[in-house]
Ligand SMILES: Nc1nc2c(ncn2[C@@H]2O[C@H](COP(=O)(O)OP(=O)(O)O)[C@@H](O)[C@H]2O)c(=O)[nH]1
């Protein structure tokens with residue numbers, strides 16, 4: 001048996017409207033391809049739970065479905081990426097505006113873009129009552145700890161978040177399209193889209209890797 005070993009770092013961004021399945025697909029990508037997952041939403045929620053200064057300052061804005069200031073987000077995410085050094089990563093939830101995309105571009109070159117929730121806060125595992133329900137309702141499969149619903153998953157806030165995506169994030173798709181690094185996958189179910197993403201990444205990553213025995 002041979003396996004793929006990445007010889008060069010691979011850096012990608014996954015984008016899609018709120019609730020479209022980015023976190024779910026990201027989970028499959030990191031499991032299959034071993035990239036490090038950086039989720040801006042998870043980082044912010046960890047800050048809120050740990051009651052850091054940033055978390056306390058930003059919670060109201062997040063709960064209203066508004067985007068946080070570009071400079072705050074860029075500093076937060078770029079700092080995190082810096083600590084990763086020469087690791088391959090998948091960014092989820094950042095960049096969300098043209099200014100954020102430019103800040104990322106100034107620091108790194110991105111190789112590619114892929115275009116009723118319950119969460120286990122400690123691990124970030126995400127469930128859906130219809131699509132991938134927990135084995136025991138309300139409890140995490142691995143730890144048995146209670147699942148929680150995000151404070152910003154209310155109907156009103158979700159509408160605001162969808163508007164923010166349309167107005168502020170969709171232009172970022174055009175930005176990447178014009179740079180020739182946009183790859184789009186669409187479909188109504190994650191299971192339907194996933195094989196296309198998987199074979200695309202296999203092709204793409206084989207260019208970056210060598211086979212070892
Ligand atoms: N019905 C259905 N739900 C899905 C599908 N893919 C993901 N989900 C669920 O939809 C919710 C939002 O997915 P998530 O990955 O958190 O989306 P994100 O906001 O784009 O990161 C979660 O509860 C997922 O379990 C799918 O194909 N069908």
Ligand SMILES: Nc1ncnc2c1ncn2[C@@H]1O[C@H](COP(=O)(O)OP(=O)(O)O)[C@@H](O)[C@H]1O
Nearest residue numbers: 018019040041062065066067068073093094096
């Ligand atoms: N890159 C970003 N720029 C500005 N705000 C952000 C960014 N990433 C996350 N946020 C804030 O955190 C909230 C939750 O983000 P996230 O978990 O990525 O939500 P979803 O993927 O469900 O839209 C956003 O609605 C926004 O308030």
